[in-house]
Amino acid sequence: MSIRKYLGMGLGLILSAILATSAIAGSMGPSRLTNAGPGWNSPIWPQQSDGFVYFQEQYCVSTATSLQFDLMHHWPFTPSTGTNAQWMSCVNNSTWRWINWYAHGAGVDYSIEYTHNNTKNISLTYFITWPGN
Numbered sequence: 001m002s003i004r005k006y007l008g009m010g011l012g013l014i015l016s017a018i019l020a021t022s023a024i025a026g027s028m029g030p031s032r033l034t035n036a037g038p039g040w041n042s043p044i045w046p047q048q049s050d051g052f053v054y055f056q057e058q059y060c061v062s063t064a065t066s067l068q069f070d071l072m073h074h075w076p077f078t079p080s081t082g083t084n085a086q087w088m089s090c091v092n093n094s095t096w097r098w099i100n101w102y103a104h105g106a107g108v109d110y111s112i113e114y115t116h117n118n119t120k121n122i123s124l125t126y127f128i129t130w131p132g133n
Helices: 002-022
Strands: 026-036 045-047 051-061 066-074 086-089 097-103 108-114 122-130
Touching (some): 051 066, 051 108
Antiparallel strands (some): 051 122, 066 086, 066 108
16 A cells, blocks of 8 residues: 555656656857868767757858858768758857757767858857757
């Protein structure tokens, strides 16, 4: 009889712990990128759940005013693929500008790429967040 008394509370605590750990996001940065050329990739991270990946930048310096970034999906044994390249402005001030992608898959490796479609080098401060790490 006494085990039933605490079963509901114990189950509730276990479910709360599972929910709390699944909501914790991973992050990288803020990191300074200096004079990077087209094709630069951020460090790779393993994503643990579906959700939005946010790429933020500030203090951007480049002779290009629009920059293209892509969320790269890293596959085992085959080349990486982009998920959906997006453009953002390059402005040298403290305002954070951001773009996001919806990424699928637990245990999938991702990175952010400054795509080969760009023609100029860049310097900026960036910050990346992703779900469930």
